[in-house]
Amino acid sequence: MISRVADHCFWFGRYLDRAESTARLLQATRALVFDADIPVTQCWQPLVIVSGELPSFVKRYGMETAGDGEAVQRYMTWELENYVSIHSSVRAARDCARQIRDVISLECWEEINELFLWLELESTKQLYQRNREEFFRHVRRSTQLCLGIVRGTMLHEEPMRFLWLGTMIERVGQTARILDMHHHTMAIEAAHDVVQVAVWLSLLRACSGAEVFMKKNQGRVTAQSVAQFLLFEPAFPRSLRYCLRAARSILSEIWPNTAAPEPVAHPMRSSVVERRSPQRTEELCDWLDERAKTFATVNGIHELLTTVVDETGAICTQISAEVQGPTRTKATSPGQTQSQSQSST
Amino acid sequence: MFTTCFVPHAVHPTPFDDYRPLAGAFDEMVQGNGEPRPHAGRAYSVFAQLTPEELMRCQQLAELSLFNQGVTFSVYSDSRGTEKIFPVCLVPRVIEGAEWNRVERGLMQRIAALNLFLDDIYGPQKILADNAVPADLILGAKTYVPRLRGIKAPGGVRIAIAGIDLIRDNAGTFRVLEDNVRTPSGVSYVLENRRVTKRVLPQAMDQSVRPVEQYPIELAATLRALSPVGPSETRAVLLTPGPFNSAYFEHTFLARHMGIELVEASDLFVEGEKVYVRTTHGPMRVHVIYRRIDDDYLDPSFFRPDSLLGVPDLMEAYAAGNVTLINAPGNGCADDKAVYPFVPDMIQYYLGEEPLLAQVDTYVCARDEDRAYVLEHLGELVVKAVDEAGGYGMLMGPQSTRAQREEFRTRILAEPRKYIAQHRIELSTCPTWDPAKQKLGPRRVDLRPFVLTRPDGSWVLPGGLTRVALVEGSYVVNSSQGGGSKDTWVRRAEPDAPASSKETPE
Numbered sequence A: 001m002i003s004r005v006a007d008h009c010f011w012f013g014r015y016l017d018r019a020e021s022t023a024r025l026l027q028a029t030r031a032l033v034f035d036a037d038i039p040v041t042q043c044w045q046p047l048v049i050v051s052g053e054l055p056s057f058v059k060r061y062g063m064e065t066a067g068d069g070e071a072v073q074r075y076m077t078w079e080l081e082n083y084v085s086i087h088s089s090v091r092a093a094r095d096c097a098r099q100i101r102d103v104i105s106l107e108c109w110e111e112i113n114e115l116f117l118w119l120e121l122e123s124t125k126q127l128y129q130r131n132r133e134e135f136f137r138h139v140r141r142s143t144q145l146c147l148g149i150v151r152g153t154m155l156h157e158e159p160m161r162f163l164w165l166g167t168m169i170e171r172v173g174q175t176a177r178i179l180d181m182h183h184h185t186m187a188i189e190a191a192h193d194v195v196q197v198a199v200w201l202s203l204l205r206a207c208s209g210a211e212v213f214m215k216k217n218q219g220r221v222t223a224q225s226v227a228q229f230l231l232f233e234p235a236f237p238r239s240l241r242y243c244l245r246a247a248r249s250i251l252s253e254i255w256p257n258t259a260a261p262e263p264v265a266h267p268m269r270s271s272v273v274e275r276r277s278p279q280r281t282e283e284l285c286d287w288l289d290e291r292a293k294t295f296a297t298v299n300g301i302h303e304l305l306t307t308v309v310d311e312t313g314a315i316c317t318q319i320s321a322e323v324q325g326p327t328r329t330k331a332t333s334p335g336q337t338q339s340q341s342q343s344s345t
Numbered sequence B: 001m002f003t004t005c006f007v008p009h010a011v012h013p014t015p016f017d018d019y020r021p022l023a024g025a026f027d028e029m030v031q032g033n034g035e036p037r038p039h040a041g042r043a044y045s046v047f048a049q050l051t052p053e054e055l056m057r058c059q060q061l062a063e064l065s066l067f068n069q070g071v072t073f074s075v076y077s078d079s080r081g082t083e084k085i086f087p088v089c090l091v092p093r094v095i096e097g098a099e100w101n102r103v104e105r106g107l108m109q110r111i112a113a114l115n116l117f118l119d120d121i122y123g124p125q126k127i128l129a130d131n132a133v134p135a136d137l138i139l140g141a142k143t144y145v146p147r148l149r150g151i152k153a154p155g156g157v158r159i160a161i162a163g164i165d166l167i168r169d170n171a172g173t174f175r176v177l178e179d180n181v182r183t184p185s186g187v188s189y190v191l192e193n194r195r196v197t198k199r200v201l202p203q204a205m206d207q208s209v210r211p212v213e214q215y216p217i218e219l220a221a222t223l224r225a226l227s228p229v230g231p232s233e234t235r236a237v238l239l240t241p242g243p244f245n246s247a248y249f250e251h252t253f254l255a256r257h258m259g260i261e262l263v264e265a266s267d268l269f270v271e272g273e274k275v276y277v278r279t280t281h282g283p284m285r286v287h288v289i290y291r292r293i294d295d296d297y298l299d300p301s302f303f304r305p306d307s308l309l310g311v312p313d314l315m316e317a318y319a320a321g322n323v324t325l326i327n328a329p330g331n332g333c334a335d336d337k338a339v340y341p342f343v344p345d346m347i348q349y350y351l352g353e354e355p356l357l358a359q360v361d362t363y364v365c366a367r368d369e370d371r372a373y374v375l376e377h378l379g380e381l382v383v384k385a386v387d388e389a390g391g392y393g394m395l396m397g398p399q400s401t402r403a404q405r406e407e408f409r410t411r412i413l414a415e416p417r418k419y420i421a422q423h424r425i426e427l428s429t430c431p432t433w434d435p436a437k438q439k440l441g442p443r444r445v446d447l448r449p450f451v452l453t454r455p456d457g458s459w460v461l462p463g464g465l466t467r468v469a470l471v472e473g474s475y476v477v478n479s480s481q482g483g484g485s486k487d488t489w490v491r492r493a494e495p496d497a498p499a500s501s502k503e504t505p506e
Helices: A004-036 A042-052 A054-059 A062-067 A070-075 A088-099 A106-119 A124-132 A132-153 A157-189 A192-207 A210-217 A223-232 A241-254 A275-295 A303-325 A335-339 B038-048 B054-067 B097-123 B134-139 B187-200 B213-227 B248-256 B314-317 B339-349 B368-376 B402-414
Strands: B071-072 B081-084 B088-095 B161-168 B174-180 B236-239 B262-265 B270-272 B274-277 B285-288 B287-289 B324-326 B360-364 B381-385 B393-397 B418-423 B427-435 B441-446 B450-454 B459-462 B465-470 B485-491
Touching: A004 A042, A004 A070, A004 A132, A004 A157, A004 A303, A004 B262, A042 A062, A042 A070, A042 A157, A054 A062, A054 A070, A062 B088, A070 A088, A070 B270, A070 B381, A088 A106, A088 A132, A088 B174, A106 A132, A106 B054, A124 B314, A124 B324, A132 A210, A157 A223, A157 A303, A192 A210, A192 A223, A210 A223, A223 A241, A223 A275, A223 A303, A223 B054, A223 B097, A223 B287, A223 B324, A241 A275, A241 A303, A275 A303, A275 B236, A275 B393, B038 B088, B038 B485, B054 B081, B054 B088, B054 B427, B071 B248, B088 B097, B088 B187, B088 B441, B097 B161, B097 B450, B097 B459, B161 B287, B174 B441, B187 B213, B187 B485, B213 B236, B213 B248, B213 B287, B213 B324, B213 B450, B236 B324, B248 B262, B262 B402, B262 B418, B270 B314, B339 B360, B339 B368, B360 B368, B368 B418, B393 B402, B402 B418, B427 B465, B427 B485
Parallel strands: B088 B485, B236 B262, B236 B287, B287 B324
Antiparallel strands: B071 B081, B161 B174, B161 B441, B161 B450, B270 B274, B274 B285, B360 B418, B381 B393, B381 B418, B427 B441, B441 B465, B450 B459, B465 B485
16 A cells, blocks of 8 residues: 555554543543542642653643643643644544545544544533533544444455554553553552552553453452553453554564565664564564563563553654655655654654 | 426425526526426425425535535635535536537537647647647647647547536527636535435435436546556556645545545656556556646656656656556646637537537637727626636626726736636526525526546536535636535436427527
8 A cells, every 4th residue: 555645544543542542541530539539639640741741731831730630631632732632633633534535434534524523613612611521421432433433344454454553552552651650640659558449440441441350350459460451461452462462463464474665764764773563563572471471560560661662662663664665766755744643752 | 297396386485485587697497487497397396395494404414414524625725724615505406408418419529629639739730730720829828838749648538537617698508618628626526416415305316317426437447448558457546736735625535436546746756767656565556647736746857847746757757658647738728718719610620510519709819809809898898817717817897997997908918818808698597595595596607517538439427516606696606716516417318309409598
């Protein structure tokens, strides 16, 4: 398929999942404020930290505002200068979709276009004020529906593979961030066991994982078991392991036998990596499998997550270069697609 | 047979209450006495059975459907990249079957002559040698590209896709107003309007209306038929300037419905006089490019060295016969407004036939005699700049101010080659929903039929795009200036209807 189109498919999948994930994270944090007996500030500030937005947030609103639930929700929902806000993500997803209108199905386009138009309505702003839960539910349902429509109506060929690859790669980052929130929440002050449980449950909800976690663990909520579940559960579609394995298998379908084409020497990116993205993903999966065998305590989880997030980011950059395909002439303009597809990492 | 459907005095208010055709204009649906024209009787009765409120609701549903599906055009003047829908009025424009058959034959004849003209003008230039048309006018046109002379068009057809703008005068006669043989747009609205009509007013359609949905299939077949390689090995692509182009929706629409790839210039490159597209599995050959970008932005190394847009060396591949460009570059000199007055002469010259379609009498300001007449009658004429489109650069004489007329006098004297003039034609009208008045009023319409041409002949989409000037009293139907559109229904001709069953003009 056309390289530019592959890139847009990839980012369409990423933005869709990002919008859903942000909505879910905000919703779960709202619940946490009621359930856990910890200062409100301690609930909201970690959310800004893990989204990678703390520096720009503080610059605009000041450090003390980072604990203000309303301000954080507004920033993470509506702020267009925040690349990871719901509004930005939906708009970016819709822009991508518009550029691959000939590749995605009509139903899929209608869904994302209607979500975009809905966000721009005055009545939606009122709904946000009046019934916040319903607002987030609408965003979640609409993005989930869109991803479902993708699988239900598009040819299961390369465009869908790139789209789903983007979704999986995004999810690795999102789940890792959500897990990392625990690290930041608890870093502020050592907490009581009951609080711990509330925080862990909240994280599971933020990943749509509370019910399925219970199925696997029969109600035993410990730091160890929750972390294990979100990191390694091979059957949970939002665990790091599941998402990375899925990414690996999609990449091997796109470029069988890791025969990804030579990355184009890109003037904007100095390091040309020798290993191909399927190989690199394979290695990351293996590394994670090793960690699963020896995983005993949540101490050190922050370092593990950092490694996964950094390496996934590098793989993502690599995919972008490989998508351009081998080129036999001088003329390329990949810089253009880069600006449209902004990474949050 | 249709008068039985017609309810002369409905019991409730109808959108047609007080409807009267404009004096001096031909109304497509309603006769002078307020009764529907026989061929439009069915459509009339469907709408006469609605209350104004019901029609308004249908209109809103139609617009919502277009908006949600992103059937929009981008507004250039708006820096935020705003998208608007092309407003649609659900009351269709209905064309009688036998009348359409005559129009269709006229269109095919016209395209045949224009294709021969382009081959000639970029080849032996016999028509100029024989003085059948003035050489200085043709060769002096900005739209004529001398460097293309001697290059044969791969595929053999220069105008594969044409959109010919027709208007209907006060006698109901179709006349050609303008030819569009470069990159005519609007066909997606024809298909979308039909889809919306079927969705919102399913009871309005029946089998007597000829379908339009086969257009993308015909177009794909046309692209393949013009390929330099066999149809089954052909890779055809649609080349778009990108999402910010006002017609981007149409580009995606056509690519999707033909199942071909939509590409931007940066996706293509030329090596060894062959065109390739960059894919995730390396470069692939491209044989046919349906390009929706202007000549100027096709190939910077050929047309505009200052431009960064386009595909470098594309014209080398074209000249080598390795890629077909649709439509061919250089076609602009066939739809130049200053060349238009000579199309009937071309039909005579190349085909030895009388033109089947009338056109609008035109004064060419480059001619002394014509110019003198135009300058004396500026208040009665419509003056057009030959290289402007979209309703810009025009003087509407009867509605103009003295200052405007003086300005055009100066301009014409400075550059006579740049201007033509025509008497204003009373465009035909069609009942059109007026949301402010909550009823139907007569609004002026034109018609852009689409003609596809392969080496073995032409195919005409039944009907085409009816554009309507939504503003009361306006003659300007362009989407950029307050125009809307209508579904166009061509009725199936009765098999044994006499070809001369033309309606009595009023």
